[in-house]
Amino acid sequence: MTSNTSTGQKKTLEAIHSESLDLAKKSASIIPFMDDEIVRLEEESAKFVAGELENSEFTPFRLKQGVYGQRQADVQMIRIKLPGGIVTTEAMEALGVFTEKYAPLGKGHITTRENFQFHHVPLAECPEALRLLGAAGMSTREACGNVVRNVVGAPTSGVCTSEIFDPTPYLAAFVRFAVRHPVTQAFPRKFKSAFTGCDDHDHVAAAIQDLTYVSQIKMVDGVEKRGFKVFVAGGTSIMPRLAKPLYDFLPEEDILRLALAIFTVFNNADMLRKNRMMARLKVLVDRIGLDEFKTLVEAELKNIGPIDPKPYMEVEELMKETPPALVPNSTNGHDHGPDYAKWYNTNVEAQKQDGYYVVHIKPDRGNISASQFHALAIIMEKYTGGRARVSQEQNLLLRFVPEHMLHDVFDELTKIGLAEADANSISNVVSCPGTDSCKLGITSSMGLAGAIKEEIDSWNGLTQDEGVNDIRIKMSGCPNGCGLHHIANIGFHGAATKGPDGEQIPAYEMFLGGNYGDVNVQDSRIGTRIPRIKIPAKSVPGVLKQVVSYYKGNRSDGEKFNQFLDRVGLEEVTEVAQNAEQAIANATPGSDLYVDWERTNIYKLERGEGECAV
DSSP, rough: EEOOOSSSEEEEEEHHHHHHHHHHOOOSSSSSOOHHHHHHHHHHHHHHHHHHHHHHHHHHHHHHHTTESSSSSSSSEEEEEEEGGGGHHHHHHHHHHHHHHOOOOSEEEEEEESSSSEEEEEEEGGGHHHHHHHHHOOOOTSSSSEEEEEEEEEETTHHHHHHOOOOOHHHHHHHHHHHHGGGGGGGGSOOEEEEESSSSOOOSSSGGEEEEEEEEEEEEEEEEEEEEEEEEEOOOTEEEEEEEEEEEEEGGGGGGHHHHHHHOOOOOOHGGGGOOOOOEEEEEHHHHHHHHHHHHHHHHHTOOOOSSSSSGGGHHHHHHOOOOOOOOOOOOTTTSSSSHHHHHHHEEEESSSSSSEEEEEEEEGEEEEEHHHHHHHHHHHHHHSSSEETTTHHHHHHEEGGGGGGHHHHHHHHHTTTOOOOSTTTTTOOOOOGTTTTTTSSSSSSHHHHHHHHHHHHGGGGGGGGHHHHHHHHEEETTOOOOOOGGEEEEEEEEEETTTEEEEEEEEEEEEEBHHHSSSSGGBBOOETTTTOOOEGHHHHHHHHHHHHHHHHHTTTTTTTOOOOHHOOOOHHHHHHHHHHHHHOOOOOSSGGGTTTTTTTTOOOOOOSSSSSS
16 A cells, blocks of 8 residues: 655555644645645656556546546546635635636536536646645645545534534544545545534534534533534435434544544445445445444444544634724615615624624525636635635635625625525525536536526515525436435436437436425435436426425415425325426427437437546
């Protein structure tokens, strides 16, 4: 188990991990940048292009550098790993430069794991692109591959009024410990994790992570003791499972010991290596049971001595937010017109720090252009504490905005097309890229997201209803669930079906009643799939309107969407889906039903070999 350095020498994985931890103690960023990895990427890329290195060897290495193959030949997707979703002003400016220089589409994309992705980057340009990111404190290391993926944090960490304590330093220690660790470099499959400081609501999709730490405080001999509630073995895809509680209270000093024990049990599970498609932690726990899994973990813990997280928790510089000074008796600008008033009411959230606010920004389908990156960096520098966060809802949050500057921020965001109201409403549709770039994509989920947004914007009175506005819609271009459709109130995943002429039609399966966010982890829900029904892609917006209208017209006072479904069942909604499916039987060959959203050619299922399981 070795890794090449730039001079051709060999370093053990243990030595690389040790060097990484040493660098982390001195680095302002959570994941230390190591240029010898980029040198090796240059060397290995050259060998691959010259035919001297097999794809089966090159791809796993490339993925660990955050460079992912697309469905389009000869270009790559670069995924930036942002632990906790934290973006500095310097990073935001660098993202603008990166977009101009290396992203042919002229945009970056926020993912549902708080990453940034950039598409269509030629392989030869990837090393210098990664160096640009590293110079601004960002890393792509282990953003892809069968490793510990980006660790999600609540975007309101440190400012949330109901937070038990901010777990960001612990998140940083976990990330630094896991990255480049010998045990984590060749897992049976990817490993997803999260930290949150709130026990009364879930802003990290805790219930579908492999491992989640939730802040807790316990009185021990009259003294407050910090620790975490621990959940394990959640996940979506073809076998969705909600995470299960492993420990009610884990002392803070044991977070890395437990992580290593769980990593080791997962890595040693040979049964999972027989089928990569069924190789997640949830599958192991499903097969052997939670009790047996806990027994295996505790057996490993006996072999693991103390691992003090404190040396790896230093993130003072990264977490330092220096906001503009408050102005006494300032106004929040309620008298500055209806557009501002609506934006203020839907996109502005008070922090626990008196006088400061979080501003929620809703980019179109999570996409941000080069000019918007640059403008956001200026806004951050002038009006915030100098740090922003990205969210799993594909939004961006500005923090520590003083009350008297809110209208200025609104004006600046309006200039760059990022002042849309209702940032956390039904119109904030979440989607993975689908067939825009993913080899596993079946349908244009990003195109459908745009169509649904247009449909919702045309509803007029429907979205004035509070219950309707609280509905969350998410979609994925395939069953794997990158768009988090399993935990949406209304979710869709891509499928293909056939018209009366035997030719293929893009379609979707629908999920109803999923939930996370406004509830705690143990109240999260996986949506119920309407079985054996495929809705034509072009019919989905109309079906959505019928479902929402049915809810609005028949619910009881104050009844949420999921409560309504629990009371009335799915029969009426299933009938709506069936009627839409009937359009397939009546389709005219070559008609619009045969063309996917934002496409001009007749649909054809073209699904390649994905790299998620490489």
